[in-house]
Amino acid sequence: MLGTVDIERWRDPVSFIESGLHNPETRQLFVLTDAEKLFVRHAFKLTPDGRLQYPELLFSGPKKSGKTAFGAMLVIYVIVALGGRYAEGYCAANDFEQSQGLVFQAICRILHASPLFADDVAITASKIVFTSTGSTITALANDYTGSAGANPTITVFDELWGYQSERSHRLFDEMVPPPTRKIAVRLTVSYAGYTGESALLESLYNRGKVGQELAPDLYASGSLLMFWTSKFTAPWQTEDWRGQMREQLRPNAYLRLIENQWVSSETSFIELAWWDACVDPQARPVLEDRNLYVYVGVDASVKHDATAIVACSYDRQTKSVRLVTHKTFQPLPDDPLDFENTIEATIRDFARRFRVREVRFDPYQMQASAQRLTARGIPMVEYPQTVGGLTEASNNLYELIKGRNLVAYPDDNMRLAISRAVAVESPRGWRISKAVQSHKIDVVIALGLAALGAVGSASRKPPMVVHPDVLKRSAQIVTRPRVADIFAFDPHRRFWR
Numbered sequence: 001m002l003g004t005v006d007i008e009r010w011r012d013p014v015s016f017i018e019s020g021l022h023n024p025e026t027r028q029l030f031v032l033t034d035a036e037k038l039f040v041r042h043a044f045k046l047t048p049d050g051r052l053q054y055p056e057l058l059f060s061g062p063k064k065s066g067k068t069a070f071g072a073m074l075v076i077y078v079i080v081a082l083g084g085r086y087a088e089g090y091c092a093a094n095d096f097e098q099s100q101g102l103v104f105q106a107i108c109r110i111l112h113a114s115p116l117f118a119d120d121v122a123i124t125a126s127k128i129v130f131t132s133t134g135s136t137i138t139a140l141a142n143d144y145t146g147s148a149g150a151n152p153t154i155t156v157f158d159e160l161w162g163y164q165s166e167r168s169h170r171l172f173d174e175m176v177p178p179p180t181r182k183i184a185v186r187l188t189v190s191y192a193g194y195t196g197e198s199a200l201l202e203s204l205y206n207r208g209k210v211g212q213e214l215a216p217d218l219y220a221s222g223s224l225l226m227f228w229t230s231k232f233t234a235p236w237q238t239e240d241w242r243g244q245m246r247e248q249l250r251p252n253a254y255l256r257l258i259e260n261q262w263v264s265s266e267t268s269f270i271e272l273a274w275w276d277a278c279v280d281p282q283a284r285p286v287l288e289d290r291n292l293y294v295y296v297g298v299d300a301s302v303k304h305d306a307t308a309i310v311a312c313s314y315d316r317q318t319k320s321v322r323l324v325t326h327k328t329f330q331p332l333p334d335d336p337l338d339f340e341n342t343i344e345a346t347i348r349d350f351a352r353r354f355r356v357r358e359v360r361f362d363p364y365q366m367q368a369s370a371q372r373l374t375a376r377g378i379p380m381v382e383y384p385q386t387v388g389g390l391t392e393a394s395n396n397l398y399e400l401i402k403g404r405n406l407v408a409y410p411d412d413n414m415r416l417a418i419s420r421a422v423a424v425e426s427p428r429g430w431r432i433s434k435a436v437q438s439h440k441i442d443v444v445i446a447l448g449l450a451a452l453g454a455v456g457s458a459s460r461k462p463p464m465v466v467h468p469d470v471l472k473r474s475a476q477i478v479t480r481p482r483v484a485d486i487f488a489f490d491p492h493r494r495f496w497r
Helices: 013-020 034-043 067-082 102-113 166-174 199-209 239-248 251-257 272-278 343-353 363-375 387-402 412-420 442-457 468-475
Strands: 056-060 088-092 121-123 127-130 135-140 154-158 185-190 212-215 218-221 224-228 266-268 293-299 307-315 320-329 355-361 380-382 421-426 429-434
Touching: 013 034, 013 067, 034 056, 034 067, 034 212, 034 218, 034 224, 056 067, 056 199, 067 088, 067 102, 067 135, 067 154, 067 185, 088 102, 102 121, 102 127, 102 135, 102 154, 166 199, 185 199, 199 218, 199 224, 239 251, 251 266, 272 387, 272 412, 293 343, 293 442, 307 343, 307 442, 320 343, 320 442, 343 355, 343 363, 355 363, 355 442, 363 380, 387 429, 387 442, 412 421, 412 442, 429 442
Parallel strands: 056 185, 056 224, 088 135, 088 154, 154 185, 293 355, 355 380
Antiparallel strands: 121 127, 127 135, 212 218, 218 224, 266 421, 293 307, 307 320, 421 429
């Protein structure tokens, strides 16, 4: 069907998109926003010799601005309307995607939904072929060696803030627009990243901001055209939604995702007022309760950092986690901790005073101790402090404190540790850390591990608790003789007695 279309009609990108591309969700033709129309009408201007004036394009706006779909539309436009025969489009995957990114998936869905392309495209898992022109769009894995020799008409990088590894940098370099094609462009669609970490995106941003401002939020700097806005440009981005995001997201995440502002990867773990709201002034550490099921977290160190042991319980009536008790130990450089007589002794003491359901620990420092404690019947649970593990525990503790679902007793040292903890954000999520090496936040890590175990118990059937009086009565039951004892065979007398 595409072969019968007068392509010249659609040299204008707005006409091409609004007349030929259908939204796969509504099955209606796309309607570009004013910001998108402004960008494309500048982006695809040609020089007198027929080349693109801006072979480097960057379009950035707040989350949910439709950037992925917009990038998909521009790839289709360049390949179909500008690229000519055997044009090559590439959709690069970032560090956290596999063989294909979201833009390639969006292209496939748009082509499926658009009748104009019904008889002209052949789509596989990683490649689209336009049969009338021999042009292709390929999903490119994050592997710069596989991109060597490519001759791209257009390459799109989605969420460039997440391209942080060396192989990502090399892939970005490999896909530079080639001089052998008159129509060749590298397109980036993204929101803001982390200062000092999202180096590729930050370099483009800085380059664009020093250029000429052609229109509000639109900058030209040499061969780069950049649209960078903090305003909402899509009709579904309402002020009510902005308010919801402000409540639901951490401050730095809100600024980066919703306001499209560059942020540091470190921010305060929680607002100290949230912690104070979780502290019950009347509460005290529990000395002993043999009927109380507790979950213990251990953050151990031999020489440098402090070691903290925290016990929490889960209250099924209030559906909250309670801080039961905790202990900390500070080793000295010339007097390292004796694990067996301090940490192990404390855990054994907890097991004597409470019903310990599990003790979460990092096996890096505590493997030998865990083996000895396991031999004593204490349920030790390995929990390596990897990025993924710390992210899970950190997010769980954050949600408990923010939602006031944690009840703690007053403790100045723990409050100080909470105030010194920071949240380090990364593309995988965020985790608890410290801004200054000398700050001690081990008790916060241990609290996170213990709270994670306590929350996990909420999804399990509560343990059966037998009242002591029932056990006493059971012990008083007279044991009846076994039948085998009554009718035992005496081999010496050779008869049954």
